[in-house]
Amino acid sequence: MRHMLELLLRRAGFEVRSAADGELALELVEREAVDVVLSDVRMPGLGGLELAERLSSAHPEITLVMMSAFGTVDLALEAMQRGAYDYISKPFKQDEVVLTLRKAEERLRLRRENANLRARVAELEAGAVAVDGIELVGRLLIHSPAMRKIAKTVRKVSRFETTVLVLGESGVGKELVSRALHDLGDRADGPFIAVNCGAIPEGLLESELFGHAKGAFTDASSDKPGLFEAAAKGTVFLDEVGELPANVQVKLLRALQEREIRRVGENTPRPIDVRVVAATSRALEQMVEQGEFRQDLFYRLAVMQLRIPPLRERREDISMLAEHFLTTVNRRLGTAVEGVDAEARRIMLAYDWPGNVRELENTLEHAAVLAEGPLIGPDELPERLRRGRRQAADGPAEIGFALHFSDDDLSVKRAQRRTERELILRALEQTDGNRTHAAKLLDLSHRALLYKIKDYDIG
Numbered sequence: 001m002r003h004m005l006e007l008l009l010r011r012a013g014f015e016v017r018s019a020a021d022g023e024l025a026l027e028l029v030e031r032e033a034v035d036v037v038l039s040d041v042r043m044p045g046l047g048g049l050e051l052a053e054r055l056s057s058a059h060p061e062i063t064l065v066m067m068s069a070f071g072t073v074d075l076a077l078e079a080m081q082r083g084a085y086d087y088i089s090k091p092f093k094q095d096e097v098v099l100t101l102r103k104a105e106e107r108l109r110l111r112r113e114n115a116n117l118r119a120r121v122a123e124l125e126a127g128a129v130a131v132d133g134i135e136l137v138g139r140l141l142i143h144s145p146a147m148r149k150i151a152k153t154v155r156k157v158s159r160f161e162t163t164v165l166v167l168g169e170s171g172v173g174k175e176l177v178s179r180a181l182h183d184l185g186d187r188a189d190g191p192f193i194a195v196n197c198g199a200i201p202e203g204l205l206e207s208e209l210f211g212h213a214k215g216a217f218t219d220a221s222s223d224k225p226g227l228f229e230a231a232a233k234g235t236v237f238l239d240e241v242g243e244l245p246a247n248v249q250v251k252l253l254r255a256l257q258e259r260e261i262r263r264v265g266e267n268t269p270r271p272i273d274v275r276v277v278a279a280t281s282r283a284l285e286q287m288v289e290q291g292e293f294r295q296d297l298f299y300r301l302a303v304m305q306l307r308i309p310p311l312r313e314r315r316e317d318i319s320m321l322a323e324h325f326l327t328t329v330n331r332r333l334g335t336a337v338e339g340v341d342a343e344a345r346r347i348m349l350a351y352d353w354p355g356n357v358r359e360l361e362n363t364l365e366h367a368a369v370l371a372e373g374p375l376i377g378p379d380e381l382p383e384r385l386r387r388g389r390r391q392a393a394d395g396p397a398e399i400g401f402a403l404h405f406s407d408d409d410l411s412v413k414r415a416q417r418r419t420e421r422e423l424i425l426r427a428l429e430q431t432d433g434n435r436t437h438a439a440k441l442l443d444l445s446h447r448a449l450l451y452k453i454k455d456y457d458i459g
């Protein structure tokens with residue numbers, strides 16, 4: 001019977017090992033990774049019931065299917081109580097065995113999938129995944145101490161309903177930060193609606209945001225809810241909030257204060273249930289001083305402010321983001337670029353990235369398309385990067401160092417390593433990558449510098 005089953009199952013595509021009794025079967029599963037065990041109920045030595053017991057305690061991941069002959073069905077049922085998954089009664093048809101095992105296989109697949117999902121959910125619930133010093137907060141990849149601080153605040157603030165104002169240059173990731181606030185908070189199951197206040201024509205803004213009644217204006221052929229109503233139980237993200245015209249600023253302030261809106265052409269207010277996150281790349285406080293933005297609205301929006309530093313102030317994120325973008329570009333465009341060579345990397349680390357993370361993303365897409373080999377070289381980088389030396393006006397060096405100290409990591413050893421790495425990067429930038437000159441600036445022997453460059457993976 002064992003022999004016949006071996007042949008049958010092999011033919012059906014299973015990888016089969018056989019054991020003459022229960023004892024041997026237990027030894028076998030210790031030696032090899034086994035998904036499913038098909039076992040008789042009656043066997044010499046260790047019987048099916050005991051096997052079921054021992055397997056389910058030592059190897060709960062293994063699915064056990066029993067075979068029962070006439071008169072042993074009750075034993076098979078008992079085995080199921082002790083952890084077996086299914087049983088087949090003898091005599092059986094060949095298809096029946098294969099089908100039962102396929103079912104067991106499917107169950108296994110589902111269990112694995114569930115375990116994966118559970119792990120992912122646990123990660124999401126924790127709000128972050130940290131791997132090798134890289135955190136994932138919502139969809140934000142984070143490595144630098146400066147961004148870690150932001151991640152910590154995002155995690156805290158996401159739990160509250162407060163209005164948040166996200167500040168930062170264009171392309172630093174303000175929208176992703178706002179999304180993370182939404183994704184990690186209680187409204188995650190609700191919609192996240194992003195509105196670019198600068199992109200909607202002034203005349204349409206009010207009705208886009210708050211909706212309109214039929215006949216409110218020429219094109220209003222029916223009642224229409226606005227984005228604030230569409231985002232019920234979710235978040236409205238007002239990007240470029242500094243671009244809002246004065247009349248809409250007033251309406252927004254009222255909506256935030258009263259928690260209700262009026263559709264254009266309607267008098268009765270409607271309650272709203274949204275969290276508002278706003279962002280701007282403009283100096284909003286200055287706009288307030290110059291009378292271009294309402295002060296009361298500014299205070300209302302800026303209950304909590306998050307300032308995202310530009311990429312040039314957190315160069316530690318560049319390599320991680322570059323790797324991430326290469327992976328997504330490869331997937332999207334079918335390219336097969338494995339990385340960035342040492343020289344191109346040095347150029348990228350020294351460049352100022354005025355367009356921030358978005359510029360980095362576009363640069364890598366451009367380079368991946370041009371790349372001829374597995375690595376991106378300096379020639380594939382846009383001209384402006386090769387020309388762009390770091391400017392002296394980049395601020396005093398101390399700023400860079402201050403960023404390396406965060407309250408949640410006070411390890412002197414790690415701080416020393418980070419500082420040393422940063423000093424080496426700066427020396428290499430100042431000397432155009434000339435290691436002999438850099439070693440002199442660093443007061444290190446040439447050999448020591450080479451060793452450290454390798455150790456710190458500077459390239």
Ligand SMILES: Nc1ncnc2c1ncn2[C@@H]1O[C@H](COP(=O)(O)OP(=O)(O)OP(=O)(O)O)[C@@H](O)[C@H]1O
Nearest residue numbers: 139140141169170171172173174175176281357358
């Ligand atoms: N930390 C990060 N991890 C992964 N992707 C990022 C990160 N920061 C930014 N990005 C990506 O960079 C691009 C720009 O980010 P985003 O749109 O959030 O910036 P922004 O500050 O809102 O820009 P703008 O001011 O122009 O609206 C997006 O494609 C985004 O996915």
